[in-house]
Amino acid sequence: MIYRKFGNTGEKISALGFGCMRFPEYEKDGTMYVDQDKVDEMIHEAYALGVNYFDTAPYYCNKNSEAAVGAAVKPFRDKVLLSTKIPLDVCKKPGDYRRQLESSLDRMGTDHIDFYHFWGISRREYDEIIKAQDLLADAQKAKEEGLIRHISFSFHDDPSAIKYIIDCSKERGIPMESMLVQYNLLDRSNEEMLTYAVSQGLGTVAMGPVGGGRLSAPTELYAKLTGKASIPTYELAFKFVLGNPDLNCALSGMQTLEMVKQNAALASSAEGFSKEEWAQLGESMEQLKKFSELYCTGCKYCQPCPAGIEIPKIFNMYTYHNVYGLKDTAQNMYDRYVKDGGKLLADCKNCGFCERKCPQHLQIRKELEKVEAVFRKER
Ligand code: SF4
Ligand code: SF4
CATH class of the missing domain: 3.20.20.100 (NADP-dependent oxidoreductase domain)
Known part of the structure; x- marks a missing residue:
């Protein structure tokens, strides 16, 4: 050591x-x-x-x-x-x-x-x-x-x-x-x-x-x-x-x-x-x-989301997709999440809890919209 x-x-x-x-x-x-x-x-x-x-x-x-x-x-x-x-x-x-x-x-x-x-x-x-x-x-x-x-x-x-x-x-x-x-x-x-x-x-x-x-x-x-x-x-x-x-x-x-x-x-x-x-x-x-516009540390302070949206998990998929270019892996992860009944932005109750808690000051709802659009396009 x-x-x-x-x-x-x-x-x-x-x-x-x-x-x-x-x-x-x-x-x-x-x-x-x-x-x-x-x-x-x-x-x-x-x-x-x-x-x-x-x-x-x-x-x-x-x-x-x-x-x-x-x-x-x-x-x-x-x-x-x-x-x-x-x-x-x-x-x-x-x-x-x-x-x-x-x-x-x-x-x-x-x-x-x-x-x-x-x-x-x-x-x-x-x-x-x-x-x-x-x-x-x-x-x-x-x-x-x-x-x-x-x-x-x-x-x-x-x-x-x-x-x-x-x-x-x-x-x-x-x-x-x-x-x-x-x-x-x-x-x-x-x-x-x-x-x-x-x-x-x-x-x-x-x-x-x-x-x-x-x-x-x-x-x-x-x-x-x-x-x-x-x-x-x-x-x-x-x-x-x-x-x-x-x-x-x-x-x-x-x-x-x-x-x-x-x-x-x-x-x-x-x-x-x-x-x-x-x-x-x-x-x-x-x-x-530079290819990454989003940075989430995965700290989970935004959880639990009352709508059950697994925000860090979704952002993690996006990092795989965007930063490392692991597009297939990321798409598979997203498809599996959706198939297993994972919640998405459409379920959001707009309570704002996640954005108040995020130490990275991410505009989480906007980012979710962007991320989901990327994965929807590629499905
Ligand atoms: S604003 Fe939406 S995504 Fe954020 S914690 Fe509330 S319900 Fe969940
Ligand atoms: S609080 Fe922010 S940085 Fe932490 S997991 Fe949630 S979105 Fe990512």
């Missing part, structure tokens, strides 16, 4: 981090459970292969992820870095930060969290919640008491807000120590801000290194981009993210033991891209991306 200096935190972080949002689950009597045996197996394997950063959050896996990770890392708790998050919508009155933190500690069965993130914040939330309630002071107090070791944030907004958040926290005298942002070959919008964060001493972690799953599908993408022999697309995606020296760790939401082994092998290989290859790849990808 390759380890990188994690900003000024004094930690060394593994280049591969375990994103604990896609654990295997099962249903029993209408309740969802995490398959703890499988989680234990995956996490123990990841640890044995050198992964030392495990990232969870209170709502992941039907609210079961924190407990599952906590239980799995118990035998080596002090050898790994645990990261979780505080949802800002629970912070309404004094004491809420502390209460939320204590419930996370409780669920995880640990006496401290290594990286405690303000979860998915925007500039507006920073101003209206964190600043307004001085939550940084609460975080500092928790840090002094040893309940958290580092203050962090994860982010969904315009990249310029990253600088604002880092600078304001520094001015408050309680600097952010690490950040978790979206970054992959398809979405490099935060690249400049990664460099800024590093210059300010923050550790940096990427979520979505394989583009919400789209880059994990096997394609001839590398060959298409470089004219060289093809490599699996997930390998291309990982190497691209880890090829950025301003990125300390790439999180992967691993679902199987196989994925753990595969990703750990990539993050252990010294054979990354050369600086020139990396730059060339990025450039070629940008060109390819």
